[in-house]
Amino acid sequence: MRTFWRRYGLAYLFIAPALFGMLLVHYGPMVQGIYMSFLDLRLQTLRLYLQAPFVGLENYREILLNPESTFRAGFLYAVRTTLLYALAVNVLSLSLGLLVAHLLNRPLFLRGLWRSLFLLPWVVPSYVVGLLWGFMWLKEGVVNHLLADVLGLLSEKPHWLIGPLTFVAIVVPTVWRGWPFVMVTYLAALQTVPQELYEAAKVDGASPWQRFRHVTWPMLRPVTAVLLLYGLLGTLYSFNIVYMMFGTGRATPGSGGTFS
């Protein structure tokens, strides 16, 4: 036992504070949260906390199976919207990030500056992103002004913050803030691809597309998997942008907006 502590004591001492915090703020509450999902915990029984009446899977039945439940309708609708949102945001972010990373991965005047400028929106706090776009999407806002009055692409100005277009209104700002990080990561990955591989492919007569498909892409696949994981976690659990854009607690996407 003494040799055990002499050997590993320092290691355990080093991880102890982190472990303490994780147990207290992540795992403890997580277990409580899961346990609470089996309780009849409502405003009247909140005082009982974990001693509230145990109802087994009743809550799950309510939100998944009970066809009359308003919770179920709201929950399933939210799940569907969230999945579509995550899909749309990640497909767009990854594509745009990959494209611009390619454009930047070449001799370019002041390349570092270009990269920094592209990264700027990624540094803007997400609550600011929600506020800012909520303002830009207004019916008389700058987006409609540019689309309808300046570019003439739309004959009349749509409501971006009411109805089906709200989906666009939450996807675009999320992509705007998210894709720069994808781009920078792809750029870093592209720089690890050995140039000789391209030379060899060119000697063998491979077209640019074939070079991308058979040289670049296999090298980017692991990075893409990690980026997709980050992206899915970020979008499935995202909160700030939508919360700031819609309502002061009164409205949800589809029923109005902060500034409407």
Add this chain to the structure above:
Amino acid sequence: MYEERWLRWGAGLLLFLILVFHLFPIFWMVNTSLMTQLEAATGSLFPRVPQWGNYLDIWRVLPFFHYLKNSFLVCSLTTVFALAVATFAGYALARFRFPGAELFGGSVLVTQVIPGILFLIPIYIMYIYVQNWARSALGLEVRLVGSYGGLVFTYTAFFVPLSIWILRGFFASIPKELEEAAMVDGATPFQAFYRVILPLALPGLAATAVYIFLTAWDELLFAQVLTNEATATIPVGIRNFVGNYQNRYDLVMAAATVATLPVLVLFFFVQRQLIQGLTAGAVKG
């Protein structure tokens, strides 16, 4: 790879166009922050006369200085604590072999997969319980909800896991021989860490510190629940303001600009290390 001249110019032009569209919202935020209330509400393109006074008004109309101070206080303390905790754990993961190392490393990652909303309510109720228990059993006034302490503690625990992972990468990139040489010269393992490795890891520590600060600065969900009037941070304050003054876009955008500025400045200081630290995990797989 791209030999043709026109292709290079074409790519440059395309990049430039994307960049213009990409940065437009930021320009628009600053632009609007200089408009009068009427100009902002009616969709004018430019302020006729830049209203620099808006940046003074936000200190008066909403107690922005108060929020700014709270945000700085909470985020700085969180950064210091989380960085300290994560430095030790990240070093242990990078260098020490000990039973349970894999389990610990794995559980660090798993925390990132748990949605915050799953433990928001339990944390809130738990904090209330601790407060009540401390009052009745120990006779102590411990404030976890509505105090700086509760928020800083929660944030510290939040941002430790990913910081551990970033720092582990930085420590792993420092040659092991340096500690071995120090220990041959008679240093204890702790001294080797403290005197030899820590100074070398400073750029990585700085980048991680900025990462923690940026993330804490951006946190709204838990701040909303765990703060009160006195301890509200910027996002909570701005949100309350938007709820009360729906048509003051000029002031909201001025506040948004001021809220963005500190993190922007910090970011530019450690940009290279931060990007390196955050992308390394993905690029190396």
